[in-house]
Amino acid sequence: MIEIKGITKRYGKHLYALKGINASLKERVTTVIGRNGAGKTTLVRILSTQLLPTSGTATIEGYDIIKDTKKVRNLISSIPQESQLIGILSPLEQMQLYLMAKGFSAQQAKAESKEALDQLELYDFRNAPSDTLSGGMKRKVFVAMALAAKSPVIFLDEPTTGLDPLSRIEVWSAIKRLTSKIILTTHYMEEAQELSNEVVVIDQGNIMTHGTIQHLLSTFNGKMRAEKLDGEEYDIKIANVAIKYIEKDKVDEFISKGYDIKRINLDDIFLSKGVMLES
Amino acid sequence: MNPKFILYFAWYYGFFVILRGPSYLVASLSLPLALLFIVTIFAHGSLVAISFAVAGGPIAIVAANSINGAADAAFFRIQIRIQDLYVATNITSQDYMFALSLSYLVFSLPGIVLYAVLGSYLKVFSVESALPIIGVLVLLTLTISNLSFIIAGLLKHIRNVWGITAILSIIMTVLPPTFYPYTDIPMNLIYVLSISPVTPAAVLVQGIVGKEPLLYSMLFILLIETVVLTLLGRKFIRWRE
Numbered sequence: 001m002i003e004i005k006g007i008t009k010r011y012g013k014h015l016y017a018l019k020g021i022n023a024s025l026k027e028r029v030t031t032v033i034g035r036n037g038a039g040k041t042t043l044v045r046i047l048s049t050q051l052l053p054t055s056g057t058a059t060i061e062g063y064d065i066i067k068d069t070k071k072v073r074n075l076i077s078s079i080p081q082e083s084q085l086i087g088i089l090s091p092l093e094q095m096q097l098y099l100m101a102k103g104f105s106a107q108q109a110k111a112e113s114k115e116a117l118d119q120l121e122l123y124d125f126r127n128a129p130s131d132t133l134s135g136g137m138k139r140k141v142f143v144a145m146a147l148a149a150k151s152p153v154i155f156l157d158e159p160t161t162g163l164d165p166l167s168r169i170e171v172w173s174a175i176k177r178l179t180s181k182i183i184l185t186t187h188y189m190e191e192a193q194e195l196s197n198e199v200v201v202i203d204q205g206n207i208m209t210h211g212t213i214q215h216l217l218s219t220f221n222g223k224m225r226a227e228k229l230d231g232e233e234y235d236i237k238i239a240n241v242a243i244k245y246i247e248k249d250k251v252d253e254f255i256s257k258g259y260d261i262k263r264i265n266l267d268d269i270f271l272s273k274g275v276m277l278e279s
Numbered sequence: 280m281n282p283k284f285i286l287y288f289a290w291y292y293g294f295f296v297i298l299r300g301p302s303y304l305v306a307s308l309s310l311p312l313a314l315l316f317i318v319t320i321f322a323h324g325s326l327v328a329i330s331f332a333v334a335g336g337p338i339a340i341v342a343a344n345s346i347n348g349a350a351d352a353a354f355f356r357i358q359i360r361i362q363d364l365y366v367a368t369n370i371t372s373q374d375y376m377f378a379l380s381l382s383y384l385v386f387s388l389p390g391i392v393l394y395a396v397l398g399s400y401l402k403v404f405s406v407e408s409a410l411p412i413i414g415v416l417v418l419l420t421l422t423i424s425n426l427s428f429i430i431a432g433l434l435k436h437i438r439n440v441w442g443i444t445a446i447l448s449i450i451m452t453v454l455p456p457t458f459y460p461y462t463d464i465p466m467n468l469i470y471v472l473s474i475s476p477v478t479p480a481a482v483l484v485q486g487i488v489g490k491e492p493l494l495y496s497m498l499f500i501l502l503i504e505t506v507v508l509t510l511l512g513r514k515f516i517r518w519r520e
Contacts, residue, residue: 048367051520069519070369078367084359086292088299093291100284101368129299155367 001026002047002153002183006056009042009205017042019205020056025183027198027212032185033270034202040185041081041157043202047183048078048155060153077102077146081157081185084138087131091122091141094130098145109148116148117141120174136167143174156184160191189266201270209269216269224251225268226259233257236271243271281374288378293385307347308390310448311339314458328459330403333394334488335457335481340390341416342457342477343448344383345423352379352431353440356517372518376509380424384417391416403488411487415480415501422476422505423451425512432515450475457481462491473497476504 002025009017018039034040045051047058049069057064063071085094092113099109117123120140125133130141139159146154159175160168172194175182186192192199192213199216201208209216223245231242245268246254251261297304315332322328356362365375398404404412430447434440455478461469472478479497486493 045363049519050363050366073367073369076367078364080360080363082360083364084361086355086359086361088296089291093295097284097288097291098364098368100287101281101365101370101374103281103369106283106287 004058007053008055010054016205021207029182029196030198031192031196032200038202039205044155044157076153077149077151078155079142085130090127092126102149112148116144120144136170139171140174153181193266220264225262226254228259281370285378289381293382311336332458333398333403336394337391338481339452341387342451344387346447348383349427349430349444350440353434357437384420408487419480422508425508428512429515432517451477
């Protein structure tokens with residue numbers, strides 16, 4: 001379990017990336033959702049011991065990220081946002097180096113790397129220079145690192161950002177092979193829905209809402225989303241799109257007013273908790 | 280300390296880069312070889328002048344490759360985030376810095392071997408001088424690499440690194456007495472130039488090969504610079520920010 005205790009991160013005197021957040025992340029896969037600059041990466045970097053908080057702390061499986069850094073690092077694997085492979089080295093070489101940094105012997109690192117590459121269907125590319133791989137394959141190599149390291153806790157910071165839909169599905173299928181506890185950040189709602197059991201919505205350094213997907217969706221009480229360009233009735237307006245959450249018995253009425261009706265999904269949690277706050 | 284990681288990293292990122300990107304190797308050799316060519320022309324083939332340029336060649340190669348390491352270190356930290364990947368593992372910033380430094384030394388090996396052959400042919404280097412020269416080159420790699428980590432740590436944008444390393448590479452390899460006798464310039468100036476670790480290294484090598492008097496004070500300066508820059512490098516590398 002990961003317990004976040006009042007973590008604040010401040011840059012300079014007034015710029016707050018995180019504002020004293022608290023949370024218990026209990027489910028196996030937790031997604032931290034938020035817009036760009038919401039504080040997702042800062043949170044993951046702090047939890048994965050890459051960044052020190054200004055105040056507060058967190059525990060991972062009971063170990064404090066500040067006091068027990070070594071023990072925490074033994075437990076985790078962290079794939080940073082926008083991390084890329086060293087183009088001139090092969091996936092196998094880079095996985096071997098990563099696993100040796102995690103404390104594996106050279107032989108063990110090689111064997112585990114090969115096995116993980118095989119599991120993610122990258123074995124045939126193990127010796128190719130990394131700059132010849134596609135974007136999706138490169139991200140899969142990082143997932144393979146986490147898979148091979150067999151760490152109990154894995155942090156994946158925006159693992160599919162910038163990938164085309166096909167590559168994204170490939171990376172998702174790779175992530176699904178991981179059996180560890182996973183903390184994933186993304187700004188793709190469908191990714192959170194596809195991969196996780198628990199969602200933390202973060203905006204402007206605050207946790208807006210947190211819970212299992214089922215629980216968060218249930219807060220809409222079976223409502224539907226009606227949206228229309230330049231619509232006059234709305235709960236939220238984004239650019240010129242009016243969004244109104246309506247009871248099911250009002251669907252026909254809103255259709256007649258020219259609204260499109262959609263089922264509630266994670267987008268709505270994000271919209272209602274994050275964007276609505278700002279607007 | 281994780282020596283296995285350091286050695287494997289240095290081998291992969293030092294040696295394999297030579298095999299897979301030989302143009303980088305040629306680029307790193309081009310400046311010292313060009314300067315050797317110019318010295319040969321201007322000295323009208325004088326063996327004395329050439330031997331100084333040959334003695335300074337390995338110093339110039341090691342210094343240039345290590346200072347270019349700033350580009351690597353900045354690229355790994357800012358652009359491809361490899362440094363972040365390693366922060367959350369069991370290695371320390373020291374392991375990471377040693378690994379990168381050693382990879383620059385491995386990358387410098389072909390150039391050092393080329394100069395060793397040339398120097399042996401011209402009777403500049405001897406078997407007895409080999410070990411102390413290697414020691415000086417190792418210290419120089421450490422000092423300049425750490426200077427690179429400091430530069431990389433201070434940078435916010437990757438694009439600045441190319442210009443800075445190009446300028447420093449020239450300042451560090453051409454201005455100090457790398458290619459000319461250190462006795463040709465006033466002693467005070469030697470101490471001023473010692474702000475670049477290349478100066479004490481070059482002066483020491485000229486003393487070791489018996490071309491000039493051996494200045495032991497330069498060993499002291501080089502050791503101090505190694506310690507100070509290593510400590511500063513650890514601080515500036517931004518391992519856990």
